[in-house]
Amino acid sequence: MGDLRVRVLLTTVGSRGDVQPLLALAMRLRATGHEVRMCVPPDFQDWIGGLGIPVTPIGPVMRQALASSPPASLPAEQLRLMAEAQVAAQFDRIPPVADGCDVVVSTTPGLTAVHSVAEMLGIGYVFAVYSPNQLPSPHHAPPPVPLLGRELAPAGADHRELWARDAENVNERFGPPLNRHRAAVGLPALDDVRGHVFTDRPWLAADPTLGPWPEPADQQVFQPGAWILPDERPLSPELEAFLDDGEPPIYFGFSSMVRMQDDLGPVLVETARALGRRAVISRGWADVALPDDGSDCIAVGEVNLQALFRRVAAVVHPSSAGTTALVAMAGAPHVVVPQMYDQHYWAERVEQLGIGTPHLSDTVTAESLTSALDLALRPEVVARARSVATAVRRDGVQLSAERLTSDVRTLTASGPVASPAGSPGRS
Structure with missing residues (x-):
């Protein structure tokens, strides 16, 4: 089957950090002669469509969704109505796009209907995540999710209990x-929605050095490495001139985060100046602005981060899976400012690996950031970051594309499956 043309639908809902790795897989599949379609949030439709990939919007406009009240603050009835709407939209939008495909890949636990659609159409299905803590294991807790008006688990509950409560909530x-x-399309009822979504053979698209699966003897979880989209774009002449004009700067970037404090720009500039450093500040979705026109700071929009991170002294970021991998590949030390979902996991891993330091306060101040950067810029941390960079895999997308196209016959969707490897139900 590996020599034949495979038709693949790739689906996700989330920020750019969720979409870009999937796009990396899409580009690799297309480069090796396979047909690719994508379902992504409307924010990214023009970007992906401009690359010549057929794209169908699904889910909310993420820039608006991330700026609104977090789901955890919503009442239970509203969460139920949102779930109804999400499932209905998936059954409406995905079948026409998936029709004629050989396999569909989903990277979002909230796309709970995708496996059912694949089952209805009789095509393959793969579920992949970008972070180990998104898969059940007694070695870590689940990411926080919206709850239907009750506590996730009693205080002091172990990881197995937390994952069991997570399954109940789903x-x-x-x-x-x-x-x-x-039932409307003739499929049997599910009694384990999460297990059906995750399957008993999930993929973990995370680097095994940065985010290892904690149960290495478990062969059910396929971990090829992170999906990194190659970027050959040159840096702008203005940015090149800035980088050439002094010592390596600190990069501050909060990417798709929208709910950031209003004074963030001045705080970042003050931090860099307190350290005697220059700064490159990403505007991001929060539209971070510089407080003045000083020559020691520059604001940037969309930019080749792979090229830029190789030329900075340190990177301050929210610790999404993709950005953490890019910084690690570049060998730059991190200061991570986690906000939600899997970001606290990556902040912990950065600290455990000795390649940076977490900033765990909800409020970012010049004093707190300066303190964190003082730690991250220590020679031993810089040396450790450079050492770890040599261990980060660069072939995760290649291995995943090969596995997907060679094994597509074995991926035909079926009915309810066992809970994922390492789940609370396993010993």
């Missing part, structure tokens, strides 16, 4: 609408 929230739609 069933309660998504089970009723999902099973109604399954």
